[in-house]
Amino acid sequence: MTPKQEQFVREYLIDLNATQAAIRAGYSERTAHAQGPRLLENVEIAAAIRAAKVERSEETKIDAAWVLNRLAIEAQADMADLYTETGAIKPVHEWPLIWRQGLVAGIKHQELRDSEGNRTGEFIVDIKVSDRIRRLELIGKHIGVKAFEEQVNVTGLDALADRLARAAKRTGD
Structure with a gap:
């Protein structure tokens, strides 16, 4: 490879x-x-x-099994873990780690202020959860669930059509 091609490999990664x-x-x-x-x-x-990707996967310890395991953990995460027994949203530092590592796409919070306008605290009023259906699709694609394939290729039909056309010519149809 030329130096420019080697640079392309590094940049592509x-x-x-x-x-x-x-x-x-x-x-x-x-x-x-x-x-x-x-x-x-x-x-x-x-x-x-390919070699660089394998090397990177070995360095980071992230491979297909890690990704599938992570997706499974995320898909099974229970939203109830984010709430107290009374139904209030817990402070973020009390959430299970999996929720703090990307399952929440956004948080709206409200600040508490005293009568003089000084901030006395805050509480979360809304949680936007990331797309859990997408995780299930990724798991399905990984394990080969055909329902999640975007495009199904059917092979052999062109050859079958040709054979039927030849057969029709032979029989005079």
């Missing part, structure tokens, strides 16, 4: 965007949209990217 990686590696911005995907088809570059 940042965000997995071939066009932007090509630009950052020094390829022309004008042609990067075509050059990036073409570089990904290069056997040496593709092998270097």
Whole structure:
């Protein structure tokens, strides 16, 4: 590989965007949209990217099993863990770790102030939960649940149609 191609590999691993990686590696911005995907088809570059991904996975200890386990934990997280027995929302520091690590997409809170306008505290009034259905879809795709496939490819129909057409010609239909 050339030094420029090696730089493309390093840049591609940042965000997995071939066009932007090509630009950052020094390829022309004008042609990067075509050059990036073409570089990904290069056997040496593709092998270097695969090897780097494996190395990165070993370094971070994040692999397919880790991702699937994390998705399963997130999918099973109980919202009741965020509330007190009286139904009030607990302070964030009392939430289970899994909720603090990304299951909540947003929080609205209200500040408490005394009669002079001094802040005396705050409480959470609303929690926006991240997309749990998407987690189930990702789990389903990982374990091969066909209901989550975006596109189903059916092979062999073109050949079958050709054979039927030839058979019809032979029989005179």
